[in-house]
Amino acid sequence: MDNRECDSIKERNFDTMLESSVSGLPPEDVVVEVTPWRKAMRRVLAGIALCTITLNFLCLNYILPAIGMVLSILGFRSLRRENKWFRNCFIITVIRAVYFFPLLILNTTIIQSTILALPVMSVLTIVNLLLLIVEFFCLWCGLRAVQQKVNLPPRAGGAVALIIWYAFMYILAVIQYSGLVIAGAMVIGYIFIIRNIYKLSKELDEAGYSIQTVSVKVTDRCIVISLISVLIIGCAFGYIFGGSYKMDWSKVNASANAEVEEIKEQLIELGFPQYVLDDLTEDDVAACRGALQVAVDVTEEPLNNGGASGDAKELLITGVGVQIPGERENWIIFHHFLWTIDPGFYGTEAIQLWPAYQGVSEGWASYGEVTGRVLYDDNGEIFAAPYYFLGNQTFTYNSIFWGEQTNTDIFAAFSMPRRGENYRGYIAYPIVELEDGYIISSWMNYTHQKSWLQYPAMTAMEKRMTNSWNDAGAFITIQDALQLYPEDEGTEIIK
Numbered sequence: 001m002d003n004r005e006c007d008s009i010k011e012r013n014f015d016t017m018l019e020s021s022v023s024g025l026p027p028e029d030v031v032v033e034v035t036p037w038r039k040a041m042r043r044v045l046a047g048i049a050l051c052t053i054t055l056n057f058l059c060l061n062y063i064l065p066a067i068g069m070v071l072s073i074l075g076f077r078s079l080r081r082e083n084k085w086f087r088n089c090f091i092i093t094v095i096r097a098v099y100f101f102p103l104l105i106l107n108t109t110i111i112q113s114t115i116l117a118l119p120v121m122s123v124l125t126i127v128n129l130l131l132l133i134v135e136f137f138c139l140w141c142g143l144r145a146v147q148q149k150v151n152l153p154p155r156a157g158g159a160v161a162l163i164i165w166y167a168f169m170y171i172l173a174v175i176q177y178s179g180l181v182i183a184g185a186m187v188i189g190y191i192f193i194i195r196n197i198y199k200l201s202k203e204l205d206e207a208g209y210s211i212q213t214v215s216v217k218v219t220d221r222c223i224v225i226s227l228i229s230v231l232i233i234g235c236a237f238g239y240i241f242g243g244s245y246k247m248d249w250s251k252v253n254a255s256a257n258a259e260v261e262e263i264k265e266q267l268i269e270l271g272f273p274q275y276v277l278d279d280l281t282e283d284d285v286a287a288c289r290g291a292l293q294v295a296v297d298v299t300e301e302p303l304n305n306g307g308a309s310g311d312a313k314e315l316l317i318t319g320v321g322v323q324i325p326g327e328r329e330n331w332i333i334f335h336h337f338l339w340t341i342d343p344g345f346y347g348t349e350a351i352q353l354w355p356a357y358q359g360v361s362e363g364w365a366s367y368g369e370v371t372g373r374v375l376y377d378d379n380g381e382i383f384a385a386p387y388y389f390l391g392n393q394t395f396t397y398n399s400i401f402w403g404e405q406t407n408t409d410i411f412a413a414f415s416m417p418r419r420g421e422n423y424r425g426y427i428a429y430p431i432v433e434l435e436d437g438y439i440i441s442s443w444m445n446y447t448h449q450k451s452w453l454q455y456p457a458m459t460a461m462e463k464r465m466t467n468s469w470n471d472a473g474a475f476i477t478i479q480d481a482l483q484l485y486p487e488d489e490g491t492e493i494i495k
Helices: 003-021 029-036 036-052 060-079 083-108 118-149 157-174 181-206 218-243 258-271 282-286 460-466
Strands: 293-301 315-324 330-339 349-352 364-366 372-377 382-386 388-398 401-415 423-431 438-448 475-487 490-493
Touching: 036 181, 060 083, 060 218, 083 118, 083 218, 118 157, 118 181, 157 181, 258 282, 258 423, 293 401, 293 490, 315 438, 315 475, 330 349, 330 475, 349 382, 349 423, 349 460, 388 460, 401 423, 401 460, 438 460, 460 475
Parallel strands: none
Antiparallel strands: 293 315, 315 330, 330 423, 349 401, 349 438, 364 423, 372 382, 372 423, 388 401, 438 475, 475 490
């Protein structure tokens, strides 16, 4: 046997050994890793799908679009050098991300409801829709350019169908369509559209198309970690610094007005609680000049799970009615609250008032403005502030039994500092009698924020206006009523 035959035998043996060492095709995840085109398109399609899905529980309506936005950025980032159309898709996705992620952070603050009012949200929705339509048009052009590059017939109807689908969905939103038939058809149609684009990308991959691979200074992992870090830090700052009202606190000086002190002494003799009286402004004390009688009702409520011991009643609510001179029977109603145990303040508090003239309009009428303030102690000094908001608020809510209802109620909104003790406040208003024989029934609904854990962030007042349940999410509401029946012989407190 000559040397050439020996070499031939050795080569055949080597080939046989090499073939036997490869058991089969590599796993799918490995194939994806070594075919950048398929990996990029999968990211793009997954991103488009997740940005469209709306699941209104567990904050998935925010989490899924956020993931989808990241996937779209990474996918178009890999494709941006293929042609100008994919580069435009990448630029548009980055523009959308520039306002999308700050909005996620803004949602951890209570100012988001002011900044993102209905007109602003309408503009953002329209802008986002227009950007999406332009993005899908560029996607259609980019796919056709790639098809021509590998000598395939230029067709990418799925991208055009996406444009039509989003435009039709916007029309349904404008007309406020709520049926299930068209909505179900739209979901099914969307699945077929995404599937069609996926099949097209797979066809290009099988045709041997590969994208340009270049070294990058910033890896995909760095982009993802950076975005997550910015979101976490931004949200933390939002909850810490953007969850409370900016209150105008000032130190309370001891009153030196002799007339006010004289009125206080008279009120105490009639039974007005001194711990409530000491918190009133001089104007509110002066309004009680010449008081004829005082009616008091005191309630203790476990508003924050009973405190550390589990059975403490942390909130002391005192209702006071003061009858003052007048042609008809005149009263000033006070609702006072005092936290006997620090409940922990995580953001905003609110009082919703149902005054006597609202519940019993035949017997009583308003006779002046609603007043009040909030106070706390710190190192032996007293600090007070007016309510951040005090007045009428008109709102619409959905009632289980009566459907959509519109009400106008008096609200007092405020925040308490994290440092201090004896947190307290009051709200007061005057009424005048219209007819004899009607009770005074005045209700105070106190809403306390018991946790910072809510997304998007809402104020206690907003929560009360949208949800009438007393224990709802991060908020809990306690109701207390001052009910009394004025008589010539005296006043009867109704329990």
